[in-house]
Amino acid sequence: xxxxxxxxxxxxxxxxxxxxxxxxxxxxxxxxxxxxxxxxxxxxxxxxxxxxxxxxxxxxxxxxxxxxxxxxxxxxxxxxxxxxxxxxxxxxxxxxxxxxxxxxxxxxxxxxxxxxxxxxxxxxxxxxxxxxxxxxxxxxxxxxxxxxxxxxxxxxxxxxxxxxxxxxxxxxxxxxxxxxxxxxxxxxxxxxxxxxxxxxxxxxxxxxxxxxxxxxxxxxxxxxxxxxxxxxxxxxxxxxxxxxxxxxxxxxxxxxxxxxxxxxxxxxxxxx
Amino acid sequence: xxxxxxxxxxxxxxxxxxxxxxxxxxxxxxxxxxxxxxxxxxxxxxxxxxxxxxxxxxxxxxxxxxxxxxxxxxxxxxxxxxxxxxxxxxxxxxxxxxxxxxxxxxxxxxxxxxxxxxxxxxxxxxxxxxxx
Numbered sequence: 001x002x003x004x005x006x007x008x009x010x011x012x013x014x015x016x017x018x019x020x021x022x023x024x025x026x027x028x029x030x031x032x033x034x035x036x037x038x039x040x041x042x043x044x045x046x047x048x049x050x051x052x053x054x055x056x057x058x059x060x061x062x063x064x065x066x067x068x069x070x071x072x073x074x075x076x077x078x079x080x081x082x083x084x085x086x087x088x089x090x091x092x093x094x095x096x097x098x099x100x101x102x103x104x105x106x107x108x109x110x111x112x113x114x115x116x117x118x119x120x121x122x123x124x125x126x127x128x129x130x131x132x133x134x135x136x137x138x139x140x141x142x143x144x145x146x147x148x149x150x151x152x153x154x155x156x157x158x159x160x161x162x163x164x165x166x167x168x169x170x171x172x173x174x175x176x177x178x179x180x181x182x183x184x185x186x187x188x189x190x191x192x193x194x195x196x197x198x199x200x201x202x203x204x205x206x207x208x209x210x211x212x213x214x215x216x217x218x219x220x221x222x223x224x225x226x227x228x229x230x231x232x233x234x235x236x237x238x239x240x241x242x243x244x245x246x247x248x249x250x251x252x253x254x255x256x257x258x259x260x261x262x263x264x265x266x267x268x269x270x271x272x
Numbered sequence: 273x274x275x276x277x278x279x280x281x282x283x284x285x286x287x288x289x290x291x292x293x294x295x296x297x298x299x300x301x302x303x304x305x306x307x308x309x310x311x312x313x314x315x316x317x318x319x320x321x322x323x324x325x326x327x328x329x330x331x332x333x334x335x336x337x338x339x340x341x342x343x344x345x346x347x348x349x350x351x352x353x354x355x356x357x358x359x360x361x362x363x364x365x366x367x368x369x370x371x372x373x374x375x376x377x378x379x380x381x382x383x384x385x386x387x388x389x390x391x392x393x394x395x396x397x398x399x400x401x402x403x404x
Binding site: 020042052055056057079101102104125126128142143193194195196233246249250251252253255261262263264266268 | 298300302303325346347348349350351352353354374375376378379381383387396397398399
């Protein structure tokens with residue numbers, strides 16, 4: 001009985017979060033403004049980007065609530081979104097059955113390998129900042145003081161650095177599209193947080209494509225490969241972000257001890 | 273001061289109201305979303321801190337003894353961007369909090385779903401909501 005309640009509640013959270021992940025981003029005010037460009041003529045991606053609202057905020061980019069998600073349960077259901085773990089091979093599926101919320105590495109302040117909202121630069125949050133320089137694209141995640149420095153001067157991946165939770169990144173321009181290639185991931189982080197079992201292997205490889213639609217709209221497409229755990233590459237749902245009405249993210253550091261103790265306490269209670 | 277009191281309502285899942293669920297951890301792992309709780313008491317402190325904020329209040333239990341309850345809210349960055357002003361809810365304020373109780377019932381903690389001040393201001397997990 002207790003177990004079924006846990007499963008149901010967790011499913012609700014998944015449903016709600018999945019709904020959020022699939023929610024179209026807020027549209028920026030109609031704009032015919034030209035794409036800002038750097039001195040080299042390339043698009044300048046610099047700025048703070050989000051979905052048009054923060055978690056719990058107002059606006060079409062805000063997350064769908066649990067209640068709203070529940071309200072849709074009686075309606076015809078669309079096909080469930082293709083997620084990273086939905087593509088697990090048989091061995092990975094078996095492993096996934098042995099894991100649960102309490103095993104989520106983010107509970108110990110480990111960043112994700114991709115991002116809970118299917119936006120890599122968000123990590124576990126809902127906002128990020130890009131700083132573009134002549135040689136580097138710097139992605140700043142609000143959560144966990146996260147960053148990723150992406151050189152785009154033609155250099156290859158580094159071969160003398162240890163695996164990283166967010167991988168090693170290099171970039172290049174494909175016309176006006178900024179392409180980020182990441183490899184050398186650890187195998188200890190998960191693709192997303194919130195207790196969603198989404199482990200990956202050290203063979204993971206991602207390619208992200210960033211394209212500005214106009215001055216205030218950034219479109220991101222990505223593909224995630226992991227031959228050790230997936231049956232085929234995961235094509236991440238296209239994400240459309242808008243420029244936030246502020247130019248500086250905040251700090252969201254992690255010290256999850258309190259909640260972790262609650263989860264550990266819950267686990268002990270469930271065993272009784 | 274009105275006597276504070278605590279009441280726990282066990283309701284059907286359909287009673288769940290808006291709960292933003294995005295967070296760095298799974299709320300469902302720590303809190304029983306089938307166990308709604310309503311607590312009325314006096315704010316002792318508001319911890320607008322990372323990674324998640326907490327509202328701590330003093331509540332008169334069923335046995336008349338005062339108890340300290342803590343409710344987890346959203347990220348401070350998200351709350352502030354959604355319009356929450358630091359110190360807007362001060363120590364001593366009487367509030368009613370609706371939320372979900374921790375699965376570990378040895379702890380007097382919960383997940384905040386809604387906080388209503390004595391003058392009717394409504395706050396959600398991530399900041400101000402429409403007034404009732």
